[in-house]
Amino acid sequence: MTERVVVVGAGQMGNGIAHVFAAAGHAVTMIDVSRDALARGRATIEKNLARQVQKGTVDAAARDAALGRIALSETMDPVRDADIVIEAATENAELKFRIFGELDAAAPNGAILASNTSSISITEIAARTGRPSHVIGMHFMNPVPVMQLIEVIRGLATSDETTTRVLDLSKRLGKTPVEVNDYPGFVSNRVLMPMINEAVYCLMEGVGSADAIDTVMKLGMNHPMGPLALADLIGLDTCVSILEVLHRGLGDPKYRPCPLLRKYVAAGWLGRKTGRGFFSY
Numbered sequence: 001m002t003e004r005v006v007v008v009g010a011g012q013m014g015n016g017i018a019h020v021f022a023a024a025g026h027a028v029t030m031i032d033v034s035r036d037a038l039a040r041g042r043a044t045i046e047k048n049l050a051r052q053v054q055k056g057t058v059d060a061a062a063r064d065a066a067l068g069r070i071a072l073s074e075t076m077d078p079v080r081d082a083d084i085v086i087e088a089a090t091e092n093a094e095l096k097f098r099i100f101g102e103l104d105a106a107a108p109n110g111a112i113l114a115s116n117t118s119s120i121s122i123t124e125i126a127a128r129t130g131r132p133s134h135v136i137g138m139h140f141m142n143p144v145p146v147m148q149l150i151e152v153i154r155g156l157a158t159s160d161e162t163t164t165r166v167l168d169l170s171k172r173l174g175k176t177p178v179e180v181n182d183y184p185g186f187v188s189n190r191v192l193m194p195m196i197n198e199a200v201y202c203l204m205e206g207v208g209s210a211d212a213i214d215t216v217m218k219l220g221m222n223h224p225m226g227p228l229a230l231a232d233l234i235g236l237d238t239c240v241s242i243l244e245v246l247h248r249g250l251g252d253p254k255y256r257p258c259p260l261l262r263k264y265v266a267a268g269w270l271g272r273k274t275g276r277g278f279f280s281y
């Protein structure tokens with residue numbers, strides 16, 4: 001069974017989500033207000049599929065078929081025919097609330113509205129719609145075509161039927177879904193962000209250099225990537241946003257973003273996407 005899928009947002013996560021759905025045989029429309037963002041997103045998908053062909057994990061015919069399933073739009077019109085819509089916009093609560101209001105007005109009654117949010121409350125997002133039972137979190141990991149996990153987040157009103165549909169769909173993408181409940185940061189970022197934040201405190205306090213801190217975690221704890229390099233991959237501005245959600249939602253000072261992390265964001269050193277974070281790229 002294939003679904004008519006709409007992905008809202010053509011950035012790093014959005015184009016990755018569109019990629020995996022198209023590769024799994026689903027018709028996908030990627031929506032963004034920026035024509036340039038759509039072009040960059042499409043180019044990224046082409047590049048990543050070409051890499052998969054080079055590695056032998058996908059053949060040329062499958063690559064061409066996947067690309068043929070992807071449409072682009074600068075308007076919300078395709079939402080009217082969607083079975084599932086996945087929002088992958090910037091990690092900003094007010095923006096997501098506004099988008100979900102628009103999606104609720106446009107999408108068919110039975111359509112599922114999912115968010116790729118990494119920390120914002122699914123319950124709060126769902127409350128901006130008239131169909132909270134059909135709203136759910138689908139938190140993909142970066143880079144989406146490579147990473148196996150989808151964190152499936154149930155809001156307070158998410159129905160069993162919606163959850164079952166999304167768990168089944170996630171498996172058909174070749175991913176491993178894990179069902180969690182709606183609390184700040186869910187499981188992934190509630191555990192990950194304090195580790196990243198503590199690594200930044202170690203750097204700020206001179207406990208070790210960035211290389212030393214990451215090497216300890218890679219070789220001592222068998223992590224494939226050190227916490228500071230991972231923060232650079234995620235985006236330091238995104239890390240601050242998630243920590244602020246944790247701090248505000250749980251009220252515990254241990255989630256307060258490290259001042260050095262805030263300083264890097266203020267300087268525009270956001271990680272890989274700007275060429276400089278804790279490391280240079």
